[in-house]
Amino acid sequence: RHMEIYNDLSALGSEITKLTGISRIIVVKGDADESPETQVHLGVEAGRCLQSLLSPNTTVTVTGGSSTASMASHLASVPFDVTFTPARGGLGEDMIHQANFIVAKMAEYTGGRYEALYVPDQVSEQTYQNLIQEPAIHSVLDQIKSADIVVHGIGNANKMANRRKTDAAVKKLLHEKAAVGEAFGYYFDKKGNIVYKVRTIGLQREDVMTKKHIIAVAGGASKATAIAAYLKIAPEQTVLITDEAVAKQLLKAF
Ligand code: F6P
DSSP, rough: OOGGGGGGGHHHHHHHHHHHHEEEEEEESSTTOOOOOHHHHHHHHHHHHHHOOOOTTTTEOOOOOOHHHHHTOOOOOSSSOEEESBBBBOOOGGGGGHHHHHHHHHHHHOOOEEOOOOOOOOOOOHHHHHHSSSSSHHHHHHHHOOSSSEEEOOHHHHHHHHHTOHHHHHHHHHHHHTEEEEEEEEEEEEOEEEEEEEEOSSSOOHHHTTTTTEEEEESGGGGGHHHHHHHTTOOTTTTEEEEHHHHHHHHHOO
């Protein structure tokens, strides 16, 4: 393809938006794997995109990860109430990657409110059933399900399984099923088939499908395969903030 005509990043964004069929793809310069500056730009653009959707009483539900975290610090204060909730509980992440931590930051920067969701990573079916009956948890779950906006990251299947210290049996299964990517607890293969789902409470794929606004933020060449696969099943209202390195791979993949 005529890569040279895409010196203009917005033209590149429009072209891959058309090819993938989602609502919009915003492309920032560079490769987030190589350049911390690109990572910052992803956060700035994603933050700007979210900021433009905020209005009185907007509710936003957010997944964890370094991409959504970098977006948090680029949000600015709003003169009305907004509420942030973590999209899913207990995915096995370190504290800095946890959605609970990120929503607290988002609330701090916007002057909004947040709710935390405290759910252990591995619980028995019985404990799980009991937990979701707890009024405090139930109320956060309601807010997650009714949120106006979903903000989420997209990751590499292997990297995410390692980051979450996933047990060997599940890793083996992910390998056998050729998982390439992961988003909000769902692992999928190259074609976008869901091959494994982390059992935890919170936002489910069917909830995501019906949201009015979805912002996905993910960049870095090493995530290109995962992102291309995810875009095969992404709801069409998704806006993706990504970088040039990924965008060029998407151009080839679609
Ligand atoms: O675990 C939360 C999560 O949003 C995953 O669903 C996603 O794959 C990952 O984090 C993205 O993390 P990062 O932005 O650090 O690559």
